[in-house]
Amino acid sequence: MERKVVFAKPEALTDAPTHYCPGCTHGVVHRLIAEVIDKLGIREITIGIAPVGCAVLAYNYFNLDVAEAAHGRAPAMATGLKRVQPDKVVFTYQGDGDLAAIGTAEIVHAASRGENITTIFINNAVYGMTGGQMAPTTLPGQVTTSTPFGRDVKIAGYPLRVAELIATTSGAAYVVRRMVTKPATIASAKKAIKLAFQAQRAELGFSLVEILSSCPTNWGLNPREALEWVEENMAAYYPLGDYKVIDEVKSLK
């Protein structure tokens, strides 16, 4: 009987093993992006921008051209790269510490200018690389190393809902939120990433896919419990959904 490979590592990923902790969903999202790039046949024309944070070494894992931006500045760098090379597909890969704290100005203005770039936004409600401190996206009451009694919104304010915020900008074409907790939600996230890249290829404007992710290590949970925590707690505060899909993007489907 003939045996065929039905699932294997995509070409747009290198063979390098990642430095991510066991069960961290960064690896899942890397793979989804790579699968979409393979599927669209755009590996030779795609440029990724890596952030500062846990994904700082993403350039070792994507088998394509990747630039490294200063903390939070990936959308600014993507703007420049895309404007001088409009035939390229340019995406940023950013965590919440990078995008929703130090990089808030860059992301809001890139979206508002309608830059024809794509942002994959990893929201895991914590600063991962630096040791699990409170991020702007940390949930009310969530215990982190810098909020040992839980985030007190009277002192630390409220978590930022990035997809909802970016969806209010006129330049945004496609803004959605997904999670990667089960094969089915992972498939839905992949579809969204594909549509975001397609929107860019059709020159429709700014696209952002926010992905609720897990950080088992800094949450103090095992990988399975961490995914349950995403579904029960994160998805409650950050509802999944399509926050802005312009008609031209809808017709891409």
Next chain:
Amino acid sequence: MAKGTILIDEDRCKGCELCTTVCPFGLVHIANHFNAKGYRPSTLVDPEGKCTGCTLCARICPDVAITVYREGV
């Protein structure tokens, strides 16, 4: 039923156990030995050839450690 099998790259595996939670037939388990990184890798235990090659275990793996094969496709 489609027949399939999986190959786990033990040295990529970090023993996170996520693949063991999604197999519809409970065929993926954590092994009793350690890999080069010091993790206990996952392993396929399928004496009756129940694996259908559905790819669910591979799709949840954060480390792309699983390759899935299907017969006669």
